[in-house]
Ligand SMILES: [Zn+2]
């Protein structure tokens with residue numbers, strides 16, 4: 001079927017279509033109206049941030065500051081506050097996954113089917129993030145959900161640690 005890149009493009013196209021249709025009332029779908037009402041549309045700004053993630057590829061975990069720096073370098077005039085807002089929205093829209101570090105730090109990665117349910121080893125000092133896979137964590141999540149009658153969405157483990165460079 002589709003690879004993850006194609007799927008992302010499809011979702012972007014879908015969101016754009018919905019945003020256009022709600023803007024011009026071409027189609028009045030309930031979903032389109034909701035997207036419009038919440039302001040959850042793929043604006044050029046949001047697309048720029050998504051493209052950045054697309055270009056660096058999955059498996060990279062960036063902070064808002066790093067994203068801001070990269071965009072400014074590619075001559076986009078955008079404030080850090082806008083980046084924070086954009087990232088929050090892209091997480092809500094299901095394009096990005098948010099990782100919580102220590103002391104309120106956050107990193108973002110592209111949600112991708114190439115690396116489903118992976119886990120993170122995160123340095124609390126410099127933010128270096130390594131991914132790993134572990135079937136036992138997935139199994140524990142499955143069991144906990146089943147025992148409590150929950151529908152499982154994802155099981156992921158964030159391990160906070162100090163990397164060799166920061167010890
Ligand atoms: Zn990751």
Ligand SMILES: [Zn+2]
Nearest residue numbers: 123126163166
């Ligand atoms: Zn470190």
